Amino acid sequence: MTEKPITDSPMTEKPSRQKPSRRSFLKLVAVTGAAATLGTRGAAQTASSPAKSGDLLVYQDGPRKGQVVKVADLKEGTAVWAQAVDPATKKPRDAVKSGVVIVRLKPSEIKASSQKNAVNGVVAYSDICTHQGCQAKELGSLGQGKGNIICTCHGSIYDPRDNATVLGGPAPRRLPALPLKTDAAGELVAAGEFTGKVGPK
Numbered sequence: 644m645t646e647k648p649i650t651d652s653p654m655t656e657k658p659s660r661q662k663p664s665r666r667s668f669l670k671l672v673a674v675t676g677a678a679a680t681l682g683t684r685g686a687a688q689t690a691s692s693p694a695k696s697g698d699l700l701v702y703q704d705g706p707r708k709g710q711v712v713k714v715a716d717l718k719e720g721t722a723v724w725a726q727a728v729d730p731a732t733k734k735p736r737d738a739v740k741s742g743v744v745i746v747r748l749k750p751s752e753i754k755a756s757s758q759k760n761a762v763n764g765v766v767a768y769s770d771i772c773t774h775q776g777c778q779a780k781e782l783g784s785l786g787q788g789k790g791n792i793i794c795t796c797h798g799s800i801y802d803p804r805d806n807a808t809v810l811g812g813p814a815p816r817r818l819p820a821l822p823l824k825t826d827a828a829g830e831l832v833a834a835g836e837f838t839g840k841v842g843p844k
């Protein structure tokens with residue numbers, strides 16, 4: 644139920660089921676330009692990293708909110724939104740920047756650039772747009788947006804098959820990937836930190 648079906652329009656904003664506080668924060672970032680302060684600690688994330696190896700990926704919202712995402716829950720061509728949480732506390736290391744969009748792809752579609760971070764056809768990226776910090780909350784179905792992650796604030800499009808490279812819109816750089824692995828129960832677990840800085844410069 645938290646799977647986001649492919650949308651009819653890559654540019655149509657859908658109602659969010661996320662917590663108002665998170666959405667409000669993201670809106671504020673987009674409007675005020677405060678996004679410039681996000682991720683200023685750089686790509687080499689260590690103590691303050693919003694995700695670390697071993698973190699569990701749990702649903703952000705919906706009836707499974709807080710439950711760990713399993714590969715078996717995911718259908719090819721769909722996406723779910725999750726948060727990386729510390730396995731000890733079950734809480735995200737950062738209320739905003741620990742968010743990820745998880746996409747299940749046909750394994751044959753995954754480009755070499757994404758292979759090393761994928762597991763069983765599943766890839767995960769930061770869901771914070773690198774333009775002005777809105778949440779990239781859609782997976783498109785038409786035209787250039789087909790099968791791609793879309794930020795509806797200003798239309799940035801990222802290719803989940805190719806390490807979230809930018810296909811369109813004003814985003815200056817790709818979404819950082821979160822390397823994945825699975826545990827014995829088939830649950831998704833972070834295999835490392837984000838591969839780059841989360842959010843805009």
Ligand code: FES
Pocket residue numbers: 673772773774775776777794795796797798799812813814
């Ligand atoms: S914040 Fe501008 S396209 Fe995402």
